[in-house]
Amino acid sequence: MASHESGNGDDRRPLRVGISGLGTVGAALIRILTEDGEAIARKLGRRVVVTAVSARSRSRDRGVDISGFTWFDDPVALAKSEDIDLYVELIGGEDGPALASVTAALERGTSVVTANKALLARHGTALAGLAEKCHVQLGFEAAVAGGIPVIKTLREGLGSAAITRVYGIMNGTCNYILTRMGNEGIGFEECLRDAQDLGYAESDPTFDIEGFDTAHKLAILASLCFETEIAADQVMVEGISRITQADIKVAADLGYKIKLLGMARKVEDGIEQRVHPTLVRKSSAIAGVDGVLNAVALETNHVQELLLAGPGAGGEATAASVLSDILDFARGGHVPPLGVPVAELDPCQRAPMRIHEGGYYIRLNAKDVPGALAAIATRMGEGNISLESVIQRPDLRASEPGVPEENSRTVVLITHETLESAVRDALERIARDGFIVGQPQLIRIEEF
Amino acid sequence: MASHESGNGDDRRPLRVGISGLGTVGAALIRILTEDGEAIARKLGRRVVVTAVSARSRSRDRGVDISGFTWFDDPVALAKSEDIDLYVELIGGEDGPALASVTAALERGTSVVTANKALLARHGTALAGLAEKCHVQLGFEAAVAGGIPVIKTLREGLGSAAITRVYGIMNGTCNYILTRMGNEGIGFEECLRDAQDLGYAESDPTFDIEGFDTAHKLAILASLCFETEIAADQVMVEGISRITQADIKVAADLGYKIKLLGMARKVEDGIEQRVHPTLVRKSSAIAGVDGVLNAVALETNHVQELLLAGPGAGGEATAASVLSDILDFARGGHVPPLGVPVAELDPCQRAPMRIHEGGYYIRLNAKDVPGALAAIATRMGEGNISLESVIQRPDLRASEPGVPEENSRTVVLITHETLESAVRDALERIARDGFIVGQPQLIRIEEF
Incomplete structure (x- = not known):
């Protein structure tokens, strides 16, 4: 049941935010909320303040002062706290404290904002259902394509337009590697090492370069596009580790670039979700999205194609998306987490x-x-x-x-x-x- | 004062929409609301129905059946009707019946959705103030860049990110002409005639090709970007009618394309707003936006650059944006029309x-x-x-x-x-x- 009462109490008193996970994104969020506090209050008519935090280490230097916030060793205890109006989960991981704390917050009746794509990809349908049952909000703009407002666009920006296909570049690590291989003629291994040195790739890069990260994001998008349950285990996934200079070079000679794309579309016998290296024409818009940039293209029956391109990662860009969810909550908008109520979602029938x-x-x-x-x-x-x-x-x-x-x-x-x-x-x-x-x-x- | 009560009454009963102006967009909106009625009801938990219409001719064939709607000869009477929950203005023009009917609706306490950029460019600040005073909504997603959800992105999608510069291709007629001049080596006049034959340009194309249409859209965007009053009369405007094949050819040889851009940025002594033909590098993302497509790029302090590209006009795409405003209203969200309350807007100080x-x-x-x-x-x-x-x-x-x-x-x-x-x-x-x-x-x- 949709209610037009906002779930956040008196709308003049400051909105109290609790944050679990103080990595790059968490620290950037605290900094932005401090620096832009006046501007936010002017926009909203009320203040947004961090009141409590939880992380693995209390003493680590993050470049922001957390001494004024209530400290919680246990994110679940923070999530259950009566002294927060909104719980922001930035811990990461599909289970463990992320899942436990988000579940605890929703069950207590506290709305949640998360940037955790693995959590959403695995438990998104159940968590959206729980949020609806408890009449609270679940925001996850930052979980897909970092700073690009693609979740909002899918949930609210397209009217009733039916999406026929979604595709995009959703992993900055892979796009950086493929871009450098194309521009400089150097091999996959060397590009990967540079990406690791620059902090664009993890020391174990498997999750990114084998396409699993893209698959998680694609599964979330596909659910919003096609009104189906999230089904990350049904995504066909191939990574970029077998792409050679020969491939890049021949593709270029023929007028193509190689991009790691996530693509989903509705076909007759179900939903096709796939992640794999793809030859795209150099003249296409998606081919122009280079380096660590991300892009998502939405093909609909009413507006043909819409392309959203921007930063896919980075503390500031991701924190800006987390904040846009926080502000939406503060304004009291009511949109089901997955665009339509979970009860209206179809199961995701995999197309072979x-x-x-x-x-x-x-x-x-x-x-x-x-x-x-x-x-x-x-x-x-x-x-x-x-x-x-x-x-x-x-x-x-x-x-x-x-x-x-x-x-x-x-x-x-x-x-x-x-x-x-x-x-x-x-x-x-x-x-x-x-x-x-x-x-x-x-x-x-x-x-x- | 922001209120979290939705202004649209009982949220289970159908939302009754009155539409003035039944051109391409109005007819497309009626068709979409009919065809997608079930999908919309599933998303919202309530139906959206057209109950009343007004247009110049009652009998003209528009491809949609309007016999079931209450007919009004006078759009102002429709706007004041007690039998609608939302007034959609698709008449066009900066004054006359568009202004009169929108004002009448807002004053009566009826929220308004409009696609009328000229109206907004001229009276937007006053109308936004009136909407706030009367505690109703004023949506105008369709007024800028047709099917691209740039207004929503600016109002809600960027957290507290401060825009440093906005620029874009916002007129499909000009972009079509310049694209054809570039691709086919033909002159301005011939391209313009073709655009007129294809319905991309009016019989009097001055408003488009001399840049005034882009200036209107830019002024609206600049207000949302920089939290200033809308000041369309402060836009420096140059059109494309003096661009010759020699210009296109030399630019191409030097690695550039010529695009008609609208650009606004905040500089030390005010807001610079300008519309003029611009040489952009072929390798830039904006250069890849060809034909009748539009694109808007937002440069912010938090997410660097965000590019939104898609259809800038066309009945279906524009109607989809009108509908996204209608659905936002039906959900009961509350965002000031210009992003921040009108009282918080600065005057637009023109930078020379x-x-x-x-x-x-x-x-x-x-x-x-x-x-x-x-x-x-x-x-x-x-x-x-x-x-x-x-x-x-x-x-x-x-x-x-x-x-x-x-x-x-x-x-x-x-x-x-x-x-x-x-x-x-x-x-x-x-x-x-x-x-x-x-x-x-x-x-x-x-x-x-």
Whole structure:
């Protein structure tokens, strides 16, 4: 039941915020709330003040003074405190104290703002349902594409427009690596090391570079786009660690860039959610989103395409999104966390990936023997796969570990639109023929 | 005084909408409200129904059935009707029935949604103040950049981030013309005729091509960005009708596109608002926004730059934005129309344009006599204007009416960053020297 009573009590008294997790985002949030306190009060007609905090270490220097706030060792105790009007969860992690404290806050009747995409991806539907049951708000603008207000746009900005497809660049680490590989001709490993040195990538980068972070964000967006339950385990995920300079270079010669995209769309038999490296035309808007920037494109029936681009991470940008949720709560707006009431969500029916239609980039290491190319081409023809380009050049070496370069040559095939299952079948036959070494590289092409 | 009571009565009963003006947008809105009625009810928990309409002609075929709605000959009477909960003004025009009916609705205590940028540009501050005084809402998402939710983003999506600069492509007609001139090498007049044939431009295109439409939208954005009163009469405006193929071609050769931009920023001595053709680097995101698309970029202290791109016009896209305002009202959110209460707005102090700093593109018709180029270069040097490029090529003809081609040659100068006043002074001296014919073309360069 929607109520037009705001859940935050007297709207003149300061709004008391409790924050768990004082990393980069938490510290930036405290700084912004202090520095912009007057401006916020002018906008809202009331003040927003941090009253309590919790973190792993009380003494760590974060560049902000937390001595004036009530300290809690236990985030759950903070979440249950009667002295806060709003609980901000910036701990991270899909379970543990993040889940426990958010649940405790909602059950107590305290609204929650979180930047935790892993938590949302795993428990988002249940938490949204709990928030509705307890008549409180659950904001998570900062969980997807950091500083870009894409959640608000999906929940409130599009009228009744039905989303037909959502896609985007949602991981700054991957986009930084691919951008540098493209601009400077250097390899994946070197770019990754630089990203780690610059703080753009974790010391264990698996979560980012293998696409799981993008998958979490995509699953949240797909729920808002298609009015389905969040289903992160149904996202087909491929990362960027197998992308080589040869791929980047051939793609560039053909007028493409390689981007790690998350894409979801509603098809006849369900929701297709996928994350993988993608060839996009250089002239497309999404191809222009470089470096650590993020972008989300929404295709709707009423407004065609809307593209939102901006910073996807960073303490200040993420804190600004957390704050926009805080201000929305302070104003007393009422939107269900997932756009429609949880009871109205459909289950997320997974559409099988093998029926995806589109063009494909295929890089093979063909054995340097007579008839190899002919055999490959024959198999593609048998699969009714029509080829747009075939490229075999001496300067294209696979540079993949384990490939005996002297006995193979790199062949790149670009197909016209075809079924993924047909491509996979043809590649299996080609492998059985014995004319190729190593794993073929298969990258999907998308036309935007 | 902000109130958390929604102004729309019982929140279960259908929301009754009255619409004045049944052109493309009005007809699209009626169609969407009919077709998406169920989806809207599921989102909101209540229905949104059109109950009354007003337009110039009752009988005109609009592709939608209006026989079930109460008809009003007079939009003011509709606006004052007790049988509507929300008044939607789609009449257009800065005064007349649009102003009269919006004022009547607000005074009666009925919230208003409008797509009328001219009305807002001229009377926006007063109308926002009236809405606040009468404790009702005034929504105008559709008034700027059609289907792009930039008003919502500015009012609600950025936390407390302070905007440092806003710029964008806000007129699809101009962007269509400039895009075609660039892609196809055809002249301004021919592109304009095609735009008129396609319905992208009015039969009298002055308002669009001379930049006034962009100026209206910019003035509205600037108010929301800088918390100042709307001051459309303080926008410096130049249109695109003097842009020639020579300009487009030289710009392209130098790595630039020409776009009609609206730009506003806060500088030391006030707010600078300007609309003019601008050279932007081809590699910039804004340069990639082609055809009838619009885009708005927001530079803030917290999230660096945010770019929103999408359809700027069209019945469906604009109606979708009108509808998002309607749904916001139905949900009972409370945000002051201009982001902060009108009482908190500063007057808009105009920053003089002559102090603008940046690079300049200057195209001159130099007389074909010895010493002309030397004299021009000398005058630029005397003005301490440093030149990045000087281009004089036989294939560059000014193609401006009235210029005797056989006696002049086109010279293009690209300056480094300099003061506009210095450039204008130098050009005056050059004109007095008598070495040029016709008016120099001066286009500002912006680096994004």
